[in-house]
Amino acid sequence: SYYPWGYDGDNGPDQWHKNYPIAKGRHQSPIEINNKEVHYDRSLLPWFASYDPCAAKTILNNGKTCRVVFDDSFDRSVLRGGPLPGVYRLRQLHFHWGSSDDHGSEHVVNGVRYAGELHLLHWNPKYSNYLDAVRRTDGIAVLAIFLQVGKTPKPEMKRILEEINAIKTKGKEVPFPNFDPSILFPKSHDYWTYHGSFTTPPCEECITWIVLREPIIVSSDQMAKLRSLSKNAENEPDLPLVDNWRPTQPRYFRMVSASFL
Ligand SMILES: NS(=O)(=O)c1ccc(C(=O)N2CCCN(Cc3ccccc3)CC2)cc1
Numbered sequence: 163s164y165y166p167w168g169y170d171g172d173n174g175p176d177q178w179h180k181n182y183p184i185a186k187g188r189h190q191s192p193i194e195i196n197n198k199e200v201h202y203d204r205s206l207l208p209w210f211a212s213y214d215p216c217a218a219k220t221i222l223n224n225g226k227t228c229r230v231v232f233d234d235s236f237d238r239s240v241l242r243g244g245p246l247p248g249v250y251r252l253r254q255l256h257f258h259w260g261s262s263d264d265h266g267s268e269h270v271v272n273g274v275r276y277a278g279e280l281h282l283l284h285w286n287p288k289y290s291n292y293l294d295a296v297r298r299t300d301g302i303a304v305l306a307i308f309l310q311v312g313k314t315p316k317p318e319m320k321r322i323l324e325e326i327n328a329i330k331t332k333g334k335e336v337p338f339p340n341f342d343p344s345i346l347f348p349k350s351h352d353y354w355t356y357h358g359s360f361t362t363p364p365c366e367e368c369i370t371w372i373v374l375r376e377p378i379i380v381s382s383d384q385m386a387k388l389r390s391l392s393k394n395a396e397n398e399p400d401l402p403l404v405d406n407w408r409p410t411q412p413r414y415f416r417m418v419s420a421s422f423l
């Protein structure tokens with residue numbers, strides 16, 4: 163049964179555990195990444211994404227985020243290498259952002275909150291489908307990229323933000339053809355990796371997180387564009403879709419490994 167969870171007040175992150183008990187688990191995400199506690203692992207391989215631009219299908223507003231959906235009916239757009247045992251299929255990408263430029267990311271690095279965070283979600287095709295993969299500890303891999311506000315924004319973000327006007331309200335979905343999300347990647351592939359969970363309910367602990375050290379630069383106007391999305395449908399009052407990030411969770415006995423010294 164579906165419970166209306168959210169990010170504020172009585173259905174916010176501190177309440178999620180009431181309907182989704184895993185939210186109080188020992189492998190929750192996001193977490194604080196602090197240099198002092200990170201372990202450089204020289205056996206970590208570089209990661210590679212080989213995405214087919216024609217796999218991109220639609221872009222939508224589900225009232226919680228802006229999401230781009232890809233065809234994952236075969237190994238068409240895949241992520242491999244890094245900490246992963248094999249290829250993982252790209253299924254969707256989405257964003258988390260704040261109500262102002264000084265916060266909005268989910269992971270926090272040495273106390274630094276970024277304006278936002280881009281997540282590219284992939285699932286392990288050794289399982290029969292996505293629903294099966296979310297029940298496995300090695301079922302999902304999310305590549306996380308921080309959004310930092312700066313003067314020289316990455317032009318590649320434009321394509322996504324140009325579509326925002328078409329998906330202003332919850333439930334809107336429009337075609338989004340011919341898009342290769344690897345154009346959004348920063349120069350460096352340096353990353354941290356750890357085992358964690360979905361950062362929204364049901365908070366399953368099935369994710370190998372790959373968090374890139376280098377943020378991509380976006381403009382303040384581009385962040386404002388994301389904030390112009392509404393949480394509600396078009397026939398409801400316009401509630402700005404902002405602060406759709408979960409606070410950091412306890413790391414407990416988890417190791418965060420770094421691919422770089
Ligand atoms: N921020 S993130 O951790 O990258 C993230 C990624 C994906 C979602 C997401 O779309 N959902 C909605 C449905 C799918 N469930 C899994 C599921 C649970 C029960 C039955 C089937 C699938 C995950 C949450 C949320 C958060």
Ligand SMILES: [Zn+2]
Pocket residue numbers: 256257258281361
């Ligand atoms: Zn996310």
